[in-house]
Amino acid sequence: MSGSVLYDAPGPRTRRIERLASIALAVVIVAVLAWLVVSLARRGVLDDRWEVLTDPPKQQTASDVWRSLIVVGLGATLRAAVVAAPLALVLALVLAVLRTSRFAIVRRPAVVVIEVLRGMPVLLMMFFGLLGFGLSSFEAVVFGLTLYNAAIIAEILRAGLIALPHGQVEAGISIGLTRGQTLRIIELPQVVQLMLPSLISQFVVLLKDSSLGFIVGYGELLSVMKNNYSFFGDTSRLPLFVVVVGIYLVVNITLSRIAVYTQRRLSSRIATPVDDLTVVR
C-alpha cells in the first residue's frame, strides 16, 4: 500500500516482512475457519439438512423451493422496490425544488417535511400506512419506502443543485429562459446525471428496507424464506438463510458495481462541480 497517509511507502525489506506476516496470518485465519466448520459439523450442521436445496423432503422438488425463493420471494421484494423508487424520485424532485426555492414561505414547509420524514424509522411509516390509513401490507410497504426515500433523495438532489456551477443558471437566465425553464431544462437533467451514483446507492438502501415487509406481513423474500422453513422444519433454517443472504449479496453488489461504473463514465460529461461533493453534503 504505497501512498497511504498512515505509513511511508515500504522498502523491499519491509515488503518482504509484510508479505510473510500476511501469509502467516492467512494460515491462522484459515485454521480458525476450519476449526469453526469442524465444530459446527460436530453439532450436525453438515448433515442432510442441506438437501432442502437439492432434494427436499415432503414430496417437494428442488425447483419448487428455488422458484418460491427467487420467483415469488425476490419477485415480491423487487416489485415493492420498483414501484416505490419512481414514486420516491418524483416526490423527491418536488421536495428538492421547493426546498431550494427563493421564497421562505415555500422553503420552510419543505424543510419541515423533509426533516420529519428523514427522522422517522421506515418501519414506523409502514405502520402509519397499515394501521393509520388502512392500507394493505403491500401498499404500506410502498408507502413507507416512498415517503422515507423521497426525503433522502430530495437531499441528494439538493446537494447536486448546490454543487452545480452557478454559471449554468446564469447562462440559462441570460438567454431568456424563466427560472422554471432553467431548472427543468438545464439544472435538473445535469443534477440527476451528476447524482446518479448516489441515487443507485439509495436504491440499494430502498431494496434492503423492503425487507421490513417481513414485519408488516408482506410476502417478500424473507417471509417466503420463513414459510419454507416452517414447512421443512427447523433444521432447514440455515441452508435457506444462506441462500437468501446470497441472493441479497448478488443483487446489491451488482447494483453497487453499476453505481461505480456510471460514476466513472459520467465524470467527464457534466459541468465540473464547484466543490468536492463529499464536503458540501
Add this chain to the structure above:
Amino acid sequence: MDALIDSIPRFVDGFEMTLLLAVVSGALSLVLGVVLAALRVAPLRSLRVVATVYVETVRNTPLTLVFIFYVFVLPTLGFVLPLGRVPAIIALTTYTSAFVCEAVRSGINSVSTGQAEAARAIGLGTVATLRLVVLPQALRSVVPPLINVLIALTKNTSVAAGFAVIELTSTGRSLARDNPSDVLLLLGGIAVCYLIITIPAGLAAGAVERRVVFSR
C-alpha cells in the same frame, strides 16, 4: 386525546428501551467499527481481506435478515440466545459496526497524503505523525458521518419491534391496535419521540460539518 395521555407510561417505557438499544449497540459498534477500520487500513493484506469481506457482506444484507440470523437461525446451530434485547443489541452492533468502519476509513482517507509526507519531512516519527498531524484531521471529518451513522442506528432500533422487543415502534403498534379511533394520534406521538432524538443529532452533525469545512 385521552388515549394519548393514558398511555404516557408506555411511551416512557418504549422510549427507554429504544434509548437503551441505541446507546448500548452504539457504544459497542463504535468499538468494533474502529477495530474493523484499523484492519481495513492495515499493511497486511490478509487482515484487509477479512475486514473487507465482513463489511461488504453486512452492508449488503438487510438488517431484518441479520435479526433473523440471531433470533431464528443461530438456535438451530445450538447457540440459544435469550429472547428480547440481547439478540437485538448483537444484531444492531453487527450491522452498525460495518457502517462505523466505513465512516472512519473514509475519514482517514480524507487526509491528503501530502500532510503525512510533510510531517515525515520535518522529522516526525510514525507515532508523532499520526498523533499530531493525521488523526486530529481525520477525527474532524469523521465526526459528522459518525453522528449520521448513530442517527440511522436510532431509527434502526425499530426493527427490534419485529423480534419481541417492546421499544417505541412496537409500543406504537400495540397502542394503535388497542385504540383504533386514535391510531394517527398515537403513532404521531411515537414519531415525535424519534424526532426528539434524531433532529437535534442531525443539527449537531450539520454544525460540526460546517466548522470542519471552514477550518480547512
